[in-house]
Amino acid sequence: MSSHISNVRPAPDQVLVDIANYIYDHLITSNEAIETARYCLMDTLGCGLEALSYPACTKLLGPVVAGTVVPNGTKIPGTQFQLDPVLGAFNIGAMVRWLDFNDTWLAAEWGHPSDNLGGILATADWLSRTKLANGKPGPTMRDVLVAMVKAHEIQGVLALENSFNRVGLDHVILVKVASTAVVTGLLGGTKEDIINAVSNAWVDGQSLRTYRHSPNTGSRKSWAAGDATSRAVRLSLMTMKGEMGYPSALTAKTWGFYDVSFKGQPFKFQRPYGSYVMENVLFKISFPAEFHAQTAVECAIKLHQLVGDRINSLDKINVIDKIIINTHESAIRIIDKQGPLDNPADRDHCIQYMSAIGLLKGSLTAADYEDEVAADPRIDALRDKMHCVENATYSKDYLDPEKRSIANDIQIFFKDGSKSEKIVVEYPIGHRRRRNEGIPELIKKFRTNLARRFPARQQEKILQVCMNESCLSEMPVSEFMDLFTI
Numbered sequence: 001m002s003s004h005i006s007n008v009r010p011a012p013d014q015v016l017v018d019i020a021n022y023i024y025d026h027l028i029t030s031n032e033a034i035e036t037a038r039y040c041l042m043d044t045l046g047c048g049l050e051a052l053s054y055p056a057c058t059k060l061l062g063p064v065v066a067g068t069v070v071p072n073g074t075k076i077p078g079t080q081f082q083l084d085p086v087l088g089a090f091n092i093g094a095m096v097r098w099l100d101f102n103d104t105w106l107a108a109e110w111g112h113p114s115d116n117l118g119g120i121l122a123t124a125d126w127l128s129r130t131k132l133a134n135g136k137p138g139p140t141m142r143d144v145l146v147a148m149v150k151a152h153e154i155q156g157v158l159a160l161e162n163s164f165n166r167v168g169l170d171h172v173i174l175v176k177v178a179s180t181a182v183v184t185g186l187l188g189g190t191k192e193d194i195i196n197a198v199s200n201a202w203v204d205g206q207s208l209r210t211y212r213h214s215p216n217t218g219s220r221k222s223w224a225a226g227d228a229t230s231r232a233v234r235l236s237l238m239t240m241k242g243e244m245g246y247p248s249a250l251t252a253k254t255w256g257f258y259d260v261s262f263k264g265q266p267f268k269f270q271r272p273y274g275s276y277v278m279e280n281v282l283f284k285i286s287f288p289a290e291f292h293a294q295t296a297v298e299c300a301i302k303l304h305q306l307v308g309d310r311i312n313s314l315d316k317i318n319v320i321d322k323i324i325i326n327t328h329e330s331a332i333r334i335i336d337k338q339g340p341l342d343n344p345a346d347r348d349h350c351i352q353y354m355s356a357i358g359l360l361k362g363s364l365t366a367a368d369y370e371d372e373v374a375a376d377p378r379i380d381a382l383r384d385k386m387h388c389v390e391n392a393t394y395s396k397d398y399l400d401p402e403k404r405s406i407a408n409d410i411q412i413f414f415k416d417g418s419k420s421e422k423i424v425v426e427y428p429i430g431h432r433r434r435r436n437e438g439i440p441e442l443i444k445k446f447r448t449n450l451a452r453r454f455p456a457r458q459q460e461k462i463l464q465v466c467m468n469e470s471c472l473s474e475m476p477v478s479e480f481m482d483l484f485t486i
Contacts, residue, residue: 005253012195012247015267016202019154019177020194022273023185028149033275035469037145037152040103042466043283043442044114045484046449047102048095049078050366053452056344057098060223061091072129074122077484078453085126089179089233093118093226099366100222100348103430104282104291105152106330106398106406109159111171113281115225116151119179119233120144121481123186128478139186141480142473147182149278154178156277160401161268167261170207172228177201179232187240196245200235202257203249214337217346270401280404283430285441287364292331293351295425296408300358302423303410311359311412314381321413323386325351328394328407336388344369355410356382397426406431443467453486 074088128138211220
């Protein structure tokens with residue numbers, strides 16, 4: 001006999017309720033979180049401005065129909081585009097993620113919580129302009145900073161104990177969920193609205209990680225988060241028009257997310273939602289490298305200073321016996337690559353390629369992933385000498401909530417029996433433990449990126465606002481976004 005499934009609509013899944021309660025009720029009181037969000041805002045927008053130098057990115061930007069301008073629409077930083085908030089979220093989201101240079105969160109799942117800024121800024125700017133046009137006060141940049149803290153927290157807390165990559169799903173699912181929650185809140189949604197909207201985010205078909213891994217690594221990984229945060233804005237707007245939700249989107253037997261996509265396992269939670277993620281977020285400050293390789297590149301650059309003259313030609317590389325990279329399990333699973341690398345997206349996710357550039361040049365920039373640089377035969381000659389080995393202590397400390405290290409070490413062994421010093425870096429410069437060292441470099445990076453797009457007077461005006469927390473917090477979002485118009 002078949003068992004009958006009740007058609008009584010259940011109470012919403014607790015995961016949905018907890019997110020809605022957090023968005024609707026939780027006050028962000030951490031000064032550290034707000035201050036870090038301000039630096040995160042600067043860094044994320046700077047990454048987007050740098051991406052505008054790359055035609056592969058800019059060809060995807062702008063309206064779907066050329067020439068379309070949306071009255072009171074969101075303005076896209078560094079451009080003259082003014083778009084609806086859904087497309088605006090895609091544009092901003094694609095820009096900030098394009099070069100793999102914005103912030104990072106590493107746990108059971110990886111990701112880049114500032115990807116949510118696409119949906120947050122696009123929605124807040126559109127709301128600001130629309131309300132001001134009707135003589136009403138709109139959201140301020142304080143609202144944006146709070147929304148950033150909450151989006152970081154939802155994405156990051158879900159990532160702490162739940163590995164979506166192990167079931168083949170891309171981490172941008174968490175961008176979609178977090179952006180949907182905070183955008184619905186920005187739109188004035190009730191708890192029920194937030195539950196409904198977030199349920200639709202879970203019900204959506206989710207992105208596979210195909211485009212992040214050999215042999216299919218490609219540029220979709222640079223716009224996938226823009227797509228996710230854009231979809232979030234769309235779902236939020238539909239919800240605010242009264243579109244229904246699905247209360248057991250996660251737990252429904254057979255048809256829910258757990259059974260369909262998560263091997264029947266419910267989510268696990270290490271901590272309640274607060275402001276932990278923003279306070280501990282990792283900034284990519286020195287170089288645009290996939291974050292598991294940040295410390296490896298730092299090691300390679302230090303080795304360049306010590307033995308660069310011994311490895312700067314093919315003949316000299318031939319006298320190397322091996323190069324050992326001791327690393328953590330996640331790095332081996334994601335970025336340990338052998339064989340041909342077909343495009344920039346492939347190269348910036350290869351620990352051997354990034355380390356080879358650091359060894360040869362003593363630096364690493366986004367331009368180093370382009371075909372002209374990759375054609376240097378010394379790079380692959382060095383890659384062929386490299387062996388990644390998991391260090392169990394590094395893997396353990398990577399997951400330790402009190403450490404959250406991303407350790408790597410590199411040592412070069414020569415055929416004559418000599419060897420270089422072993423260079424060890426446990427915490428990258430963008431880590432919370434190196435904030436005092438990192439923030440001045442982050443500001444320097446922001447200045448560099450502003451100079452790529454704006455004249456000196458405009459650069460200084462933007463910087464003055466961003467460096468003054470009270471001035472920034474009180475500023476209407478539309479006024480802030482106008483600062484970035486060319």
